[in-house]
Amino acid sequence: MSIIYLEQVNSTNTYIKENKLNNGDIVYTFNQTNGRGRLGRTWYGENALALSLLHIPKETSNLPVVSIIFGTAVCVSLKEITSLDLKIKWPNDIVIDGKKLCGVLVEAVTDNDGVCLICGVGINISNKDFPEDIKDKATSLKLLGIDNINIEQLIKAISVKFNKFLENGYKVPESFNDLCITLKKEILVINNGKQIKGIAKAINEQGGLIVKTTDKNLITVTSGEVSVRGILGYI
Ligand code: BT5
Numbered sequence: 001m002s003i004i005y006l007e008q009v010n011s012t013n014t015y016i017k018e019n020k021l022n023n024g025d026i027v028y029t030f031n032q033t034n035g036r037g038r039l040g041r042t043w044y045g046e047n048a049l050a051l052s053l054l055h056i057p058k059e060t061s062n063l064p065v066v067s068i069i070f071g072t073a074v075c076v077s078l079k080e081i082t083s084l085d086l087k088i089k090w091p092n093d094i095v096i097d098g099k100k101l102c103g104v105l106v107e108a109v110t111d112n113d114g115v116c117l118i119c120g121v122g123i124n125i126s127n128k129d130f131p132e133d134i135k136d137k138a139t140s141l142k143l144l145g146i147d148n149i150n151i152e153q154l155i156k157a158i159s160v161k162f163n164k165f166l167e168n169g170y171k172v173p174e175s176f177n178d179l180c181i182t183l184k185k186e187i188l189v190i191n192n193g194k195q196i197k198g199i200a201k202a203i204n205e206q207g208g209l210i211v212k213t214t215d216k217n218l219i220t221v222t223s224g225e226v227s228v229r230g231i232l233g234y235i
Helices: 012-018 063-082 151-166 174-179
Strands: 003-005 026-029 048-055 087-089 093-096 099-111 114-124 186-191 194-203 209-213 218-221 227-230
Touching: 012 026, 012 048, 012 099, 012 114, 026 151, 048 063, 048 151, 063 087, 063 093, 063 099, 063 114, 063 151, 063 174, 087 174, 186 218, 194 218
Parallel strands: 003 026
Antiparallel strands: 026 048, 048 114, 087 093, 093 099, 099 114, 186 194, 186 227, 194 209, 209 218
16 A cells, blocks of 8 residues: 655545546545545645555445445544544534534546445544634534644555455445434435435445435435535535
8 A cells, every 4th residue: 555645736635536546545635626525526735645545446335335435424524633523424424512623525437346334534634714604514624622643544444344344345424323413303304405404313334325305205315416415504
């Protein structure tokens, strides 16, 4: 496994797509100029760590759960290193006190060699403020009183935890259920501008969210299609 530091890059996920790397390799930068979120959204990357890990799966069943596994690995690693009371907002925003500290984007790429997964995370490190549209819902390690995180230690921890979870196969890690603050909450599921209100009941084996809607239907939503928020705001 190699760890590659880049002075600047448009997106660490794109870098992995465009370069031939090996399973488990990690690319990171503090200067990502065109970070992507899910569903075509933008990730604001100033003062942040952008990191991507290449995962080449041995089997192709249940790959969507890798995004939950990777998000949990990041959350558990950051919690251990910082002692912050971090939680996960489904599917994999890492949050604290109602604000987002990290965002995760896992992308699948298929070529002649098969499928590979690019697991990306953005972690706000030293931001003192944020652009207008996210200033009420974003936070950084600096704003949380963590000034000197050891980045090498963090990167290694993420890689070790991710591989540890994978030893159990493509399954939702047990710790995810304890960390996930979306469960049992009243939420809005937003799909192409349409909103459905319900209660988040459980996570299924693929990492999808099972929601009981106000008209008592059970629906399962997946992270590639919808976003979810609390009925009173982001959480
Ligand atoms: C995400 O998307 O949160 C996934 C972000 C993944 C970024 C990493 S960085 C390394 C790798 N390379 C990339 O190009 N991407 C990955 P989503 O759940 O769609 O949330 C995006 C939304 O989060 C935006 O629409 C904003 O509302 C908000 N946001 C953007 N930048 C933020 C930031 N720095 N901190 C907190 N919230 C932010």
